[in-house]
Amino acid sequence: MNIAITIFKYFPFGGLQRYMLALANEAVARGHKVTVFCGVWQGDFPEGVDVRVIKRPVWFNVAGVRSFTAAFQDVYNKSEFDLLIGFNKMPGLDFYFLGDSCFAQKALLERSFLYKFAPRSVLYLNYEKSVFGGDSCTNILTQIMSEQKVFARFYSTAIDRFFLWPPDISLKHIQSSGLPEVKLEFRRKLHLPDAAKIILCIGSGFHTKGVDISIAAFFELTKIDTDNKYALVVVGADEPGRYLEIAKNLGVDASVFFLGALSPIGDVLAAADVLLHPARKEMGGNVILESMISGLPVIASKVCGYAPYISRYLMGEVIDSGEKPQNIARIILSVLSVDKNYWSCCAQNLLQKESFFCSTKTVVSILEDFFTSSKRHQVVVANSKQKVILREELLAEFSGRDIFSLMENMPGVVAREMSDRQTLRFEINGQGYYRKWHRGVGWKEVFKNLLQLRMPVLGAKNEWDALNKLCALNVPSLVPLAYGVRGKSPAYQQSFIVTRELTDVIQLDHFFEQHSVSIKTKRLILTKIAVISREMHAAGINHRDFYLCHFMLDMASLAENAEPDIYLIDLHRAQLRLQVPERWLIKDLGGLFFSSLNLHFTSRDYLHFLCVYFKQDLRVILSDKKKLLEKIRARACSTYRRDFGHDPLLPG
Incomplete structure (x- = not known):
């Protein structure tokens, strides 16, 4: 294959950049031709890879991104290449490496109403839609499959367009000299006592990685434990000025060290006592796995894609986003109190059960299969x-x-x-x-x-x-x-x-009219209806004709005495928004209630539905949702009177 890769900026220490280079090198090793188009390239050119720098006299702000994209489209000859892989969002990609969180979620849900109209937001939303939109043919290489649901909420991105790129750790990057005096030498270079405890932060983009949070937590740590000497060491490519000022204002600047970008980092990992990574956002977080593999415990925020590995292998603590610095400080003390041999045993267990060193081979195989099969979504x-x-x-x-x-x-x-x-x-x-x-x-x-x-x-x-x-x-x-x-x-x-076509199915209202249904089967069906209703409304969809006749039951699925197969149909009048307004929620749930009133459901059946739909305790629902439930009942009764000419007999 002749593969084209685009990336706005390459520098040796970025996580996104390392993934790109690993893919390019593996593709070249397999005999493919690789050309990388970029706006900036820092460092040596990789052997066997054709690097083409598209020079533009602007920064990578809105104008810079737009300028680079336009310039790339001018020089990119599609007929010359078999695949186009992007490491930044832009139109026309065959594959996109998902290295950023969903911008639509930020712009449409987490910011002010006017934020989405800013030039930066308009551009990024358009580029994101060109990759993830329902009309797009771009496939996505993702580090975390759970991200698919986030993008699906905004763009209806089909799951079969997502391909997993498992964690890819460079042994060369985490290589250590292995010398027993590494810990002491590292401390002496920083003029620290031999017994000093080192809290390590690694990552380029200090705000995103939460370095300011780490400094605040470090300050609290020095207040809690005055008997021991601590140091906060930050490794990564960014300007430290603002963060040194924060440390100075807190009076801990003499114990906070910024070492810049380093590779390999094995000796730093070996010298440290804990990795602190309170990132504000992190799609994956290779540094989490690099630390764990090296036997270094990790404290990381749960927004990090690889945070579940910490809990799974008992290699530290996962903290909430926005955790108070005082609480983080106490967690650091708790982790530091654990014997280091324990962390070494956990690291060995991790390495025995997981493979982190050859995932790029899997990804290149995905690209090869896609190209040879010519299969398109x-x-x-x-x-x-x-x-x-x-x-x-x-x-x-x-x-x-x-x-x-x-x-x-x-x-x-x-x-x-x-x-x-x-x-x-x-x-x-x-x-x-x-x-x-x-x-x-x-x-x-x-x-x-x-x-x-x-x-x-x-x-x-x-x-x-x-x-x-x-x-x-x-x-x-x-x-x-x-x-x-x-x-x-x-x-x-x-x-x-x-x-x-759905085959061998029956409308749910007909099913309940024609069959004597056991309590267990009825509850299974109601649970499935409630889950479908909840997920539909959570996705911002209201049906407008939400009746039991529009749920189709696969009768064969009942024979297995497990979760029944039920399908929602007839969405001709459905409305889509980010959130369903209360008016339309009442119409949907009122319609569903109305369509069940002649089917002999009990009050326990309805209460079971409510518990599943709201995912709350019944007492909380009846208290907090009282007005909403009254409106739903009034809507159902009003519709019943319209159709039958009298009030319904409601369950006691």
């Missing part, structure tokens, strides 16, 4: 007149054809016919599918909804977006396989969606 064809997305088995079946003409004239059995849309069942090679064809709602429907302060449903997009988000979050629903839209007029826009 989806194909997006878009122009000024129309847009079409095809996935999975429909890729081979429909590629190269006039999709809109095919969908409009698809032979099959009409399942539902309405003035503005048609639902049709068709088969391909014995597999059933449903196609919804939207003809356009007309201006009358558009204005009617707007006058009622509601956004009109113009076509298949609502259902397509909702199904993609549910699938990305592993909420059981229909599988969306194709989508298309054409026309500029919102009133007469044509669109379609194709989903895979």
Whole structure:
């Protein structure tokens, strides 16, 4: 393969940069050609790798990022390369190494309303969407698979676009001289007593790594324990001025040392007594594993992707984000009180059970398999007149054809016919599918909804977006396989969606009407409905037609006496936001309650649903959610009176 790699800036001591270089070297070792495009390169060029520096007279601020991206696209000849791998977010990548947390989460949930309109936010959100968006064909190499759900909430990024890049530790980087006098020599260089305890911080980007938090905790430590001598040693590439000022203001500057960036760091790890890593954000955190492998206990914040290794192998403590410096100081004392032989035994256990030294080989194999198989998650064809997305088995079946003409004239059995849309069942090679064809709602429907302060449903997009988000979050629903839209007029826009047919299923309301259901089975079903409801609403989706008839039960799954397979369908009118407003939450849950009122559910059944849905103790729910529950009940009773002409008989 001829592989192109992009990275804004390379310097020898960055974690992102080390991953990039490891990938490039492994690919070259396997006989592939590698070209790295970057804005800045510090250090020696790697042997066998073609490094092309795109010089731009700006910093890597908003203008610099935009300028580099534009310059790269000017010099990048796509036909020359087989794969494009990015270590920073930008459009047009085949693979992206996930080295940063989700910017949308920060911009849309953690900052002020105006933050997302700043030029920096607009650019980063657009670049992030170009990588993670539902229309993107970019695959993601991630250090932590749990990050997929974070991005899925904002971009509906499918899980099959994520590939795990396991921890990759460089033995050369953590190599130690192994001499017994390392500890003493290191202390003497810093003019410290031989018995001094060293708290170590490692990482470039001192604010992100929480160096100011470490200094504050170190100050508290010196107040708590005045009998022993302590030193805080910081290793990493950043400007120390601000942090030295913090240490000076606290009166501990004589015991805080900034050593700059170092490699290898084995002797530093061997000389230290504990690694303190209260990072504000950290996708992985190689330094955590490097320390643990070296027998050094670790205290790290739980936002770090690799923090679970600390708990799993009992190699220190995981602290909350925003932990008070006084508490961190006490934790440091507790960790330092443990015999060092214990940490050595834990490190040996870690090395026996985990492999951290050849993961780049796995990643290059992923790239090779992707290239040779030519397997694509989806194909997006878009122009000024129309847009079409095809996935999975429909890729081979429909590629190269006039999709809109095919969908409009698809032979099959009409399942539902309405003035503005048609639902049709068709088969391909014995597999059933449903196609919804939207003809356009007309201006009358558009204005009617707007006058009622509601956004009109113009076509298949609502259902397509909702199904993609549910699938990305592993909420059981229909599988969306194709989508298309054409026309500029919102009133007469044509669109379609194709989903895979569910077989051997029954509507839940029909199931309860036709079968005598045991208490255990009923509780299993209610638990599954509550989980689906909770996850859907947590994802910012409200259904608008949330009734039991839109839950489909796989009868065969009940025979196994385990969690039943239940699927949520008919999301044609679904709405998507960051958070579901209370009004629409009440409508959904009120509709679900209404649809169950004639099915002989007991008060215990409803209370069980509430405990699962809210994930709280029943007493807390009945106290804290009292007004919300009253509104849900009122909504259900109002709908019942409208449909049946009298009040429902509510369970006692």
